[in-house]
Amino acid sequence: xxxxxxxxxxxxxxxxxxxxxxxxxxxxxxxxxxxxxxxxxxxxxxxxxxxxxxxxxxxxxxxxxxxxxxxxxxxxxxxxxxxxxxxxxxxxxxxxxxxxxxxxxxxxxxxxxxxxxxxxxxxxxxxxxxxxxxxxxxxxxxxxxxxxxxxxxxxxxxxxxxxxxxxxxxxxxxxxxxxxxxxxxxxxxxxxxxxxxxxxxxxxxxxxxxxxxxxxxxxxxxxxxxxxxxxxxxxxxxxxxxxxxxxxxxxxxxxxxxxxxxxxxxxxxxxxxxxxxxxxxxxxxxxxxxxxxx
Amino acid sequence: xxxxxxxxxxxxxxxxxxxxxxxxxxxxxxxxxxxxxxxxxxxxxxxxxxxxxxxxxxxxxxxxxxxxxxxxxxxxxxxxxxxxxxxxxxxxxxxxxxxxxxxxxxxxxxxxxxxxxxxxxxxxxxxxxxxxxxxxxxxxxxxxxxxxxxxxxxxxxxxxxxxxxxxxxxxxxxxxxxxxxxxxxxxxxxx
Numbered sequence: 297x298x299x300x301x302x303x304x305x306x307x308x309x310x311x312x313x314x315x316x317x318x319x320x321x322x323x324x325x326x327x328x329x330x331x332x333x334x335x336x337x338x339x340x341x342x343x344x345x346x347x348x349x350x351x352x353x354x355x356x357x358x359x360x361x362x363x364x365x366x367x368x369x370x371x372x373x374x375x376x377x378x379x380x381x382x383x384x385x386x387x388x389x390x391x392x393x394x395x396x397x398x399x400x401x402x403x404x405x406x407x408x409x410x411x412x413x414x415x416x417x418x419x420x421x422x423x424x425x426x427x428x429x430x431x432x433x434x435x436x437x438x439x440x441x442x443x444x445x446x447x448x449x450x451x452x453x454x455x456x457x458x459x460x461x462x463x464x465x466x467x468x469x470x471x472x473x474x475x476x477x478x479x480x481x482x483x484x485x486x487x488x489x490x491x492x493x494x495x496x497x498x499x500x501x502x503x504x505x506x507x508x509x510x511x512x513x514x515x516x517x518x519x520x521x522x523x524x525x526x527x528x529x530x531x532x533x534x535x536x537x538x539x540x541x542x543x544x545x546x547x548x549x550x551x552x553x554x555x556x557x558x559x560x561x562x563x564x565x566x567x568x569x570x571x572x573x574x575x576x577x578x579x580x581x582x583x584x585x586x587x588x589x590x
Numbered sequence: 591x592x593x594x595x596x597x598x599x600x601x602x603x604x605x606x607x608x609x610x611x612x613x614x615x616x617x618x619x620x621x622x623x624x625x626x627x628x629x630x631x632x633x634x635x636x637x638x639x640x641x642x643x644x645x646x647x648x649x650x651x652x653x654x655x656x657x658x659x660x661x662x663x664x665x666x667x668x669x670x671x672x673x674x675x676x677x678x679x680x681x682x683x684x685x686x687x688x689x690x691x692x693x694x695x696x697x698x699x700x701x702x703x704x705x706x707x708x709x710x711x712x713x714x715x716x717x718x719x720x721x722x723x724x725x726x727x728x729x730x731x732x733x734x735x736x737x738x739x740x741x742x743x744x745x746x747x748x749x750x751x752x753x754x755x756x757x758x759x760x761x762x763x764x765x766x767x768x769x770x771x772x773x774x775x776x777x778x779x780x781x
Contacts, residue, residue, distance in 0.1 A: 299659065303657060304662065311669060324684075329687065420750065
């Protein structure tokens with residue numbers, strides 16, 4: 297009994313002393329490592345890779361070397377969160393202008409129901425896109441298999457199934473603008489827009505004037521310029537080359553005239569972009585459609 | 591030499607840690623999603639197994655057996671392995687920061703890996719000498735890595751395959767593991 301206890305104590309003691317000695321003998325942790333660990337503790341730790349570094353720890357290492365990196369490679373998650381931003385500012389001893397870097401992802405497609413045939417292959421967008429560029433008529437249509445939803449570390453993307461079409465929708469409240477979905481989408485439908493965007497144009501069709509998008513999708517942009525004409529604030533700039541509207545956020549006062557004017561429902565208020573809001577919005581739109589058809 | 595070779599093969603393939611002993615199942619399912627992760631986990635486990643079984647067999651042969659307190663081996667092995675992993679982590683962290691980053695999360699994970707304690711206990715049960723223990727630990731590590739790589743290879747393919755929604759992820763991985771174990775049963779009783 298005593299033998300057992302003493303052997304166990306002895307081994308424990310030897311292990312403890314060994315760790316102590318090794319801790320003393322080895323060179324101490326380099327300063328940069330300590331700094332890195334401190335910075336890393338103020339990063340989100342999602343390892344999304346949006347900053348351009350492989351994971352938060354690598355980002356912290358780079359920041360420890362050069363703190364000005366935060367302006368060129370900002371961490372989109374920190375930029376969204378005031379508390380995190382404040383603590384990171386304290387650690388780095390630097391002032392960060394977050395509003396300029398705050399971005400949100402938008403899937404620029406309203407969902408195109410027209411297909412060129414049934415697709416029953418591997419159910420990922422990437423695989424579907426490899427086969428004749430997707431099964432949708434429009435080569436810039438959301439395929440709706442949710443590759444983007446699978447890579448989103450915030451679960452901010454859901455697939456919104458209305459009227460038989462699947463279209464991915466990003467919830468701007470959850471989105472941190474990391475841009476993983478932008479890289480994932482094989483049709484390049486997802487764009488990063490500034491977080492204070494007011495109106496978004498939900499079509500990615502690269503309009504060349506000879507093939508207007510309405511030929512590929514019955515909900516496509518007609519290039520009718522109604523939105524442009526309806527705007528009283530001069531907030532819409534007509535991009536003549538692509539024949540699509542572009543928006544001036546400072547001038548726009550969200551009057552909604554352009555949204556009403558659009559015959560194909562291509563414009564949407566950015567704050568009402570989530571699927572739940574859109575459901576409501578669609579109801580309104582359907583009402584409008586019914587009245588129009590009469 | 592022949593004896594050592596047979597110990598190696600028995601531990602690597604016939605009495606494989608995962609497939610026939612059911613040890614180290616957590617990393618088998620947790621870290622087997624990507625081949626690259628599986629390889630680094632396997633290498634880290636092999637390293638720790640090697641060091642741990644060296645230390646534990648020294649303790650077994652020179653302390654536990656002479657004092658005839660072999661029944662204490664589990665408690666003492668846990669103590670020794672836990673502090674060994676600490677020491678290894680410390681040394682790697684202070685001397686080679688890149689290796690530390692590469693092994694990063696895996697080293698602390700291994701401390702609680704039952705395969706490491708398992709191989710030490712098996713060595714004690716079989717009454718292996720120090721050299722035999724080292725060889726059997728290396729064999730077990732190689733077998734562990736092999737299974738992890740095979741499993742992650744299959745799971746990478748499973749990711750894109752069209753399997754029923756309720757079976758996606760872990761359930762199909764369990765079935766795959768079962769089939770894999772059946773296939774490896776063909777080796778049993780060969781040596």
